[in-house]
Amino acid sequence: xxxxxNLFTVFEAIYTEGSLTRAAERLNLTxxxxxxxLSRLRDKVDDPLFxxxxxKMQPTxxxxxLFPEVQQALGQLNQALQKAHKFxxxxxxxxxxxxxxxxxxxxxxxxxVNKLEQSAPNxxxxxxxxxxxxxxxxxxGGELDFVVDILRPSKDTIHQAKxxxxxxxxxxxxxxxxxxxISEQDYMSAKHILVSSRPSGPSLVDYAMSSLGFNRNIGxxxxxxxxxxxxTNESNFMxxxxxxxxxxxxxxxxxxxxxxxxFTTADIDLYLYWHHNHDENPGNQWLRSIxxxxxxxxxxxxxxx
Numbered sequence: 302x303x304x305x306x307n308l309f310t311v312f313e314a315i316y317t318e319g320s321l322t323r324a325a326e327r328l329n330l331t332x333x334x335x336x337x338x339l340s341r342l343r344d345k346v347d348d349p350l351f352x353x354x355x356x357k358m359q360p361t362x363x364x365x366x367l368f369p370e371v372q373q374a375l376g377q378l379n380q381a382l383q384k385a386h387k388f389x390x391x392x393x394x395x396x397x398x399x400x401x402x403x404x405x406x407x408x409x410x411x412x413x414v415n416k417l418e419q420s421a422p423n424x425x426x427x428x429x430x431x432x433x434x435x436x437x438x439x440x441x442g443g444e445l446d447f448v449v450d451i452l453r454p455s456k457d458t459i460h461q462a463k464x465x466x467x468x469x470x471x472x473x474x475x476x477x478x479x480x481x482x483i484s485e486q487d488y489m490s491a492k493h494i495l496v497s498s499r500p501s502g503p504s505l506v507d508y509a510m511s512s513l514g515f516n517r518n519i520g521x522x523x524x525x526x527x528x529x530x531x532x533t534n535e536s537n538f539m540x541x542x543x544x545x546x547x548x549x550x551x552x553x554x555x556x557x558x559x560x561x562x563x564f565t566t567a568d569i570d571l572y573l574y575w576h577h578n579h580d581e582n583p584g585n586q587w588l589r590s591i592x593x594x595x596x597x598x599x600x601x602x603x604x605x606x
Contacts, residue, residue: 311338376578388583390421440576448574465571472540492520
């Protein structure tokens with residue numbers, strides 16, 4: 302039985318997206334074309350494959366059994382095509398899309414751009430919004446090449462490597478009324494800034510605090526660390542932040558200084574994520590090496606800032 306391989310590409314997109322509309326957008330096809338391809342595959346395998354459940358396409362048992370084999374086969378084909386093309390950094394003209402938060406962006410882009418200017422002047426970097434609900438799907442679909450984020454649960458098809466080791470510190474105004482060494486009581490009685498893009502709920506810092514039995518006094522909630530630092534520069538609000546970015550901010554603001562946390566918290570390590578389909582991609586391998594060695598070393602080195 303001969304089957305058009307494009308049908309399996311459509312099948313994989315529908316399965317991972319859970320929607321005909323999103324699958325069509327991802328593959329740059331019309332929705333009727335996606336529906337027609339699905340109909341052809343249904344006839345070939347003699348199974349409906351997906352059943353509409355509200356706004357979501359729910360896979361049948363047959364589709365669930367088929368998906369791992371299809372994904373593996375498509376990945377092998379993709380790797381075979383990638384191996385056929387060499388990657389020459391000096392002449393390569395490609396855009397790498399990397400999802401990251403604003404804090405990571407502020408510390409990563411400078412050393413990365415400097416390195417690329419030296420060894421791969423035609424390569425381009427696109428830093429895009431980090432949406433944790435979508436990153437696995439976008440990595441699988443090729444919409445993202447990499448994600449830089451804290452340690453997070455991922456599917457088996459998403460590979461990871463530690464990029465940076467970091468820790469939490471406190472930024473305060475140099476004229477703050479507290480003593481040079483902040484005690485636990487000082488920390489808990491002060492007003493704090495919570496940084497999150499979400500309109501409510503705890504931040505990652507607060508999750509770390511709650512595990513230790515602490516509950517901060519939040520006086521301000523804002524979306525960006527740079528804005529939070531501007532407030533700390535002009536007030537008695539404390540800002541708890543990863544050390545590497547804190548060092549960058551201290552060099553930009555004249556009225557803030559860095560203090561150690563008054564209690565031990567978990568490290569805030571950063572990881573690099575990519576899809577296993579791109580494991581053998583020469584360009585992906587090259588940039589992974591740059592990020593993990595050149596960039597990782599400079600970001601870990603306190604002298605970098």
